[in-house]
Amino acid sequence: MGDGQKADGARIAVFDVGKTNIKLTAMTLDGVLVESLSVHNEVRPGPPWRQHDLKGISDWLFGSLASLCRHHPLEKVVGTGHGSAGVLVNADPDETSALPMIDYEQDLPPAIRDGYAPLSGDFFDRGSAIMLKAAHQARQLYWMQQVDPERVAQARWYLGLPQYWAWRLSGVPSAETTILSAQSHLWNNVRKQWSPIVAGQGWQRLMPPFHPAWETLGPIRHDLARRHDIPEKLSVLTGGHDSSLNLYRYQAAGMRDACVISTGTWIVGMCAATPLDHLDENRGMVLNSDVTGGPVGGVLTMGGREFSHVAGQGQEETAADAALVSLLIERGTFALPSFGDDDGLFPGSAGRGRFEGPPAETPAERKALAVLYAALLTTECIDALNEDGLVALDGTFLRDPLYATFVAALRPNAETVYNLDSYGTASGAALLGEHETRDTPAPIALSRPPAFAGDRNALAAYAQRWRELAKRNNLQQGNTSKRDNR
Template identity: 90%
Template sequence: MDDGQKVNGARIAVLDVGKTNIKLSAMTCDGIFVESLSVRNEVRSGPPWQHHDLDGIGDWLFGSLATLCRHHPLEKVVGTGHGSAGVLVNADPDDTSALPMIDYEQDLPPAIRDGYVPLSGDFFDRGSTIMLKAAHQARQLYWMQQVDPERVAQARWYLGLPQYWAWRLSGVPSAETTVLSAQSHLWNNVRKKWAPIVAGQGWKRLMPPVRSAWETLGPIRKDLARRHGIPERLSVLTGGHDSSLNLYRYQAAGMPDACVISTGTWIVGMCAATPLHQLDENRAMVLNSDVAGRPVGGVLTMGGREFSHVAGQGQEGNAADGALVSLLIERGTFALPSFGDDDGLFPGSAGLGRFEGPPAETPAQRKALAVLYAALLTWECIDALNENGLVALDGTFLRDPLYATLVAALRPTAETVYNLDSYGTASGAALLGEHETRHTPAPIALSLPAPFAGDREALRAYARRWRELANRHVLAKTRPAKGPTDDR
């Protein structure tokens, strides 16, 4: 596309910062994708720790935003990103960061890991269990403070990832509830207040004002706009957490209580109707927020990496064979959790993933077993969320049509739908642009899974047996979180 060509309809730019890739997309205000530019999210080695290249991302972002503005009559820009990222900054938006942004997938020094635990509060202060590696904004800030207390003392703000880029663009600092509630450990979403660790560690001065995800922070900074050739008319929104904005896409479409299961490296389940007293941190359950600040029950498990382990190599582009799934069910071939480094929904199962029954001998059988295993993990997530109503599936697992078919067959008395869009997070973020003026449901394309061609009763009996075997080697009992006992 040359610079003189403009596409009607795109009015908002969405910056989507993933762990591996970063995308800047031109979207319509109805959440329809028009054009996208992307770059890898590079991680550099320390010292003082592995960190993301904020300078390089900034150069790419500002140049790409100028390019998209030449292609489209953009009026707004909004950011979204994963929740395990915080950036400590000084007062000047051109001074990239006070300390490098920590890569959450690196191991922690034992002293940091052990020192943080007694400071972290109860489940509702954290919104999750204490996760692996360097997850959680509060723990990252604690690490920074232990390594370089002087720079932390001199810093001005500690910002979630979407709000960091909003600050770089607008110069206005902000915090936002979906990001804070994405297991930052900084915010108690039930009590709507900062978690005790914030005051306890002297961090209140670093916490910016809480703003709504759809709120306009201001126009793009004039000096930044002129430097990079970006129109000064562009306004900057607060932005929010990626999975929460994907959920918002369904809420904006008229499904406020839908249970949304997004799939990729993680299986992420979110449901605003889940009773808070049923959230069990020992079963990978978390407490998130929707854009309105309403508590949202969630569950996280690294289903994508487990899928890859079960499927093996060589079947990436091939669809699973339903007849082979039926054969595996008939023979009693099981893949049992967990193949990753975390327990997921089965406490004590990390690293104990195993196969039982006659082996899946061919690559096609392994692929069929992986899809069946993914459907069972999803079924377990839905059950943990106590959801007997509408479930919407989206994400990469839907590249295999049999996945949605199996999930639907495992819950025969409830409705299951799916969405094939590959830009759900960006769509939800774009819908923020008209949050306060939208009077009709936003468009979304939903489909019903094809019926399972095999023996449905045999499938459900297999699922019950799978759950029994999966729990057989559980090494720790689950304990529900103590807290509110409402049955919303």
């Protein structure tokens, strides 16, 4: 919808803070995009650590929200964001933070890495293994406490990223289950209690009261509204974790037990039906939460970066050639994990990725191999989640039509669908606006992948061989993890 046009019907603004980009989107209450604004999420060098520019984001958000309110009948605003971010704040919501927000890709000082590990509890306390660099809200707060204990002692709240922005807008502090269950290491979602590190470090006073993601915390702060010409009737919702709200989009559509695989920098698999005793932290598996607090099995692997390593540069807009994929399968050309810094589903594989068999020499062959590799990683995620039922694919990998086709062909006895929307998180967040009043399934556009035209037996044999080679590759290198905390 063009600037200056009015739309009929209520709208909700979704503020989505990603690691690289930030978006503010006007959405219908049934999750359809109306208008979107975006800006780069700048990271500054510090000291005392690389940090996000909260002041710059604030100025952009408040100005952009005022602009969207002039052009659309916005009634509510809700935030969402990645899970690896916590913000320590004082009591005044006009202050940006008590200490700068840490960039989760910041390297850790060895003393912080080594000091934190024995405090972090068991798997259900953490919801994951201890991950790379400065991930995890608890570890970031621990780092802050070691660097500047006085400011931590004087601070009032420690907030997850969506709740930080809800607090800036409404003045109401909140904790929320999806963001705390996104590997914050602060919340045990199985026992429904704070992880031991919270009491052990004396952080209880920093933990705000819980509110569900869909709850209205209050109207926008009057002084903030007047200062930036934002309507004072605008309601502020609690908000939640980006991947969990993308899952909520499918759950709101009636697909409660669907396994959702979202692709981008990370392949993120989430499935509420995965038994908790199947979660293996050594294979990139995690424990998340849905918006109601129900446990959700998950798996994480840096598929987007793996894809880029295999495809090489300059192939982003080029579709893979099905005939070349068939040729690679026939001659036994393999890409074996993992090329990046993350083990993913193959313990000990970080940085040990390699190619085997006749090389993929041309750019087109590399792209074909990358799409095949992405499909194999995806099916490995699905298998880890113990899912043999309905799987829904979404995200950037679907830009290549063959990706969904190969995933479906690799699981011939189960149903695979896909969604081409590029704004799934925003849709899920928008649907929170009618969570308590929705009485029919929310709309969602799903398609079935085109049929695989090649030799299914050859593909199945190739996949089995790939799995054997991937596991052998890691064992030959020694089955020890290269995560920076071990």
